[in-house]
Amino acid sequence: MEDSQILALYFSRAEAAIQETDRKYGRYCYRIAYSILDSRQDSEESVNDTYLSAWNSIPPRKPTRLSTYLGKLTRNISIDRWRKSSAQKRGSGEVSLALEELTECVSGQPGIEEQMIQREIVASLNRFLASLSVDERTVFLCRYWYVNSMEEIARKTGFSLGKIKSMLHRTRKKLAASLQKEGLE
């Protein structure tokens, strides 16, 4: 089913919207959740929460890209669940590795005016990502947005594992410099 048809179901408040969303994007959402949570049960619950959020927010929202919209919902919900889970305390999973890698980009000091600062960070990130080449941006976001393992990224992009690591290292360095320049590190 086309996205426009699925959205039409949401707008007509037809519960089939959830079924069609699951049919088309369930696997995609599950992958995002699983990459973060590393738990079947938690991932399934996050995907269900994603559907509920989509149901509650469409309408009035009419996402131009349904996949991106669902992906963002899933990522946010999964991160929230991950933060609350004991898995985080144990420091296990791919997301812990990704976080560890990102440590070199930031100061480690939490901000106090979170909403205001987060807006600035997002704006800065968008500027930074737009400045990257397509390959750099793709690899960076596969790793830190979708939490793909480096082996997965290498397999999908066709780049060698060494090149993936090298690209990520350089991109993190650039991000650190960019954030520092903007006083956001």
Next chain:
Amino acid sequence: MTNLELFCALSHIRAENLSDAEALQGDIPFPRPKTRKRFFLVAALIALTLLLVGCAVVYVLRLQDLKVGEYRFYVPAAYDENGEVIPVETREPFTLLSVQGSNMEALAEWVAFTNAYDLDGTIALEADLAAKSGTPWDIPEDHARTYGCYSQEMVNKLDEIAEKYHLKLLSGDIPFNEYENSILFRSLGLDSLVQDAPHVQVEYGDGYFHLEGTFSLHMRLAGDFGVWQWEDGGIYFHYSRKDYFDPTTSSMQESQSYTQWDYTRQDGKTVLLVLGTEDARIYADLPDAFVSIDITPEILENGTKIPMTREALQQLAELFDLSIQPTPATMKEVEQYQAEALAEYNARREAARRESAAQREAMYTAGYEEFVAYLLKGSHRPEMLSYLLYDLNGDGIQELITKGAKILSMKDGTSYRYFETQPSSMMFGGTFALCDGNVFEVYAELSDISPIYQYNFFRAEAEGATFLIGLCHDTQTDQWYQSLDGGTENIQPISQEYAKGILDSHPQQELCWLPLVKFGQTDGFLSASDPYGAYIADILNRYGDAAGYSYALLDVNGDGIAELITTQPGGSRMQIFTIRDGARTLYP
């Protein structure tokens, strides 16, 4: 900023930046199911000191006996500008331990097989592509769910191992949340996992179980043990039937020191106790089952947290009921218990919701001071809350107005709820703003949370406010809507010009918000009229550590306007502000 803040912020990047990476996600193979692992950060198998105490009977079990393999983390290499590898510290592998006691040979063989199988993920990818192309998934459900099999080869190997060691395979695990943990106890015919002990309070948490009787769950214990206490001691309890193949592993790190010793309980059962700086554990090798208990290694002594002691761990070892005999359940029974647990949970939630609502309602009539105390108590960041006292409707009585748009007024000497945004109307709460002519606005512009901005206007009447008009702005599509009820569902598209006209007809007035933490204080507030001064005055009024802030004025870009540069206590974060259209805003 922290790495987690950066990681979270990435969720909100623009879709066009994400599109290329998103396009690759469709072909990435289904995440390979992993063996359930729990990481116990104890222990050194290599440089350990073994202490055998408190036991007259020779008990042979040691952690070393439980080793079934290793789990190695992938550590990304770093490269310099020339592409040369920069040496990085390698991560110590975890030693995987069986939680099935003497029946661990099967797990060791299975771990060895899975560690060497499909290293590049090709088979997983093929299985995923085949499933996507419509090929039926013919892996038995239990083999896939419990053991992570995704190929017939894995299924065959698993069956071979089970047959070789005369073990039966577990059915799929049944997870349960904390609110429904009665499902575990009812399904497996259990009453309690701890002995009767009047000085101890037990709360059971979430976990999972198999129909055959193997189960895991979290617990919390509190109690006074004499010289030491436990307020919220976390426990993870795992019961593994020996006649079934349990794929669960725990783990340890070999670099850390720990002690392990046998301890014979008062009931004659001998257990292995393990105590390290990061963990404390109890193992019981029973005739039919193996029990492993992971315990938070901290206790309270005179109100101060101290590391778990040998004596305390031995006292705790006495607590657990090691005579439990889980009885196998049927799925039909489990489903019945699940339905009943859910119904009970929903009833409890509804009752709690009513009670909470009643308490909240009572706060509205308890007076301004009580209401403020209630708000402060319920906030994670009370110093961020603001209020003002203002006669909204011109009747000579000052309303208590919070920045979050809760408004109380007084009538006949009693406070009452004058106005509050309905949870169903504003998606993420709102901010109060005063407009002209007894009109006020509640708006939400939270780009980091929702792309929907909301602007609702109300008229202040004698004993409440009436809704005038509402606007929604989808910032991603730049489409404006008129809200017919202040919510985001009952809306109709309008032009940008029409929306702007409504906004312009209700200009916001400048307000001097005061910190709610200083409610009732009539003096001592600093104030300033210029934007920078007002900001600094607010910091000084609001934060107890305001003296640690510092600032400088500097024309950063040479445009003739001095920028305000501030740092928080300790110099942890710097912010630069400038003046734009007469208002303070972040630079640039």
